[in-house]
Amino acid sequence: MIEDDIFRETFLHILKELEIPNFAISIQKSDFEKLKKAHDSIHEFIYLPTRLINSDAEFRAKSAFLFYHSEVFDQAHRSLLVALSGYYNAAYTLLRNTLELLIKGAFWECMAHKKYRVKKRNYQENRKEN
Secondary structure, three states, X not given: OXXXXXXXXXXXXXXXXXXXXXXXXXXXXXXXXXXXXXXXXXXXXXXHHHHHOOOHHHHHHOHHHHHHHHHHHHHHHHHHHXXXXXXXXXXXHHHHHHHHXXXXXXXXXXXXXXXXXXXXXXXXXXXXXX
16 A cells, blocks of 8 residues: 555655646636537437437447447547646647547447448448449
């Protein structure tokens, strides 16, 4: 077990590296209403499954998308927090990753359903004939 003094010193060092004062500066200098809307929108996203899923069967039918869903929320939320810390390039990278995860979730959800795979195959066959 870690000694209390070492733990406290390490914890305080990490807090200092997080640059918490940058959050206050970012919030003061930004359009607070836009910031609040962005934050609230990210939190609304976590409730999406409760609006899409009403039964165990629906959960299984949408599980490919849901596999990515919570990671999308975490990445979007982290992107906002990193941007408030002043690390804009890192925040942009996380935001891009968020969008990629969202697209992957939607893609794999479509591929999990036979009706979409059949449509794609028929489309490819029609293209070859023309």
